[in-house]
Amino acid sequence: MNKKSLAYLLVAVSVIFSIACNKQQASGNSGSVQNVTVKSLKEKLDKNPGLFVLDVRTPSEYKEYGHIKGAKLLPISQLTQRMAELTDMKNNEIYVICASGQRSLAASRYLRKQGFGKVYNVLGGMYKWKGSSFAVEYGGK
Numbered sequence: 001m002n003k004k005s006l007a008y009l010l011v012a013v014s015v016i017f018s019i020a021c022n023k024q025q026a027s028g029n030s031g032s033v034q035n036v037t038v039k040s041l042k043e044k045l046d047k048n049p050g051l052f053v054l055d056v057r058t059p060s061e062y063k064e065y066g067h068i069k070g071a072k073l074l075p076i077s078q079l080t081q082r083m084a085e086l087t088d089m090k091n092n093e094i095y096v097i098c099a100s101g102q103r104s105l106a107a108s109r110y111l112r113k114q115g116f117g118k119v120y121n122v123l124g125g126m127y128k129w130k131g132s133s134f135a136v137e138y139g140g141k
């Protein structure tokens with residue numbers, strides 16, 4: 001098999017894998033999550049400022065680049081070790097955010113697999129939040 005054929009084969013396998021993963025996510029398995037837009041989250045926070053927002057970025061990102069008021073910082077790298085901090089939230093809505101939406105998706109899937117029922121991944125993360133000119137706070141842990 002030449003390099004060009006191998007490259008096409010790898011692309012095809014990647015596409016098939018991606019489709020399979022998307023179907024699995026949509027099928028309602030225990031690891032599936034719902035996505036919400038930053039606009040939707042903003043509207044929900046305006047109505048209920050006490051909603052639980054979990055920020056899974058690093059402490060320096062949280063502090064230096066801003067965060068949503070009241071968001072709990074729990075870096076994705078510490079999520080498994082600090083799960084006890086979220087035990088009381090198992091039956092509540094959790095909105096998970098990061099910088100772009102990738103880490104928050106991984107964290108959301110993990111939470112769903114741990115039995116958290118109402119987990120929402122914030123699409124576009126803080127980049128989209130700030131790009132929408134929504135308020136951010138600076139500082140904190």
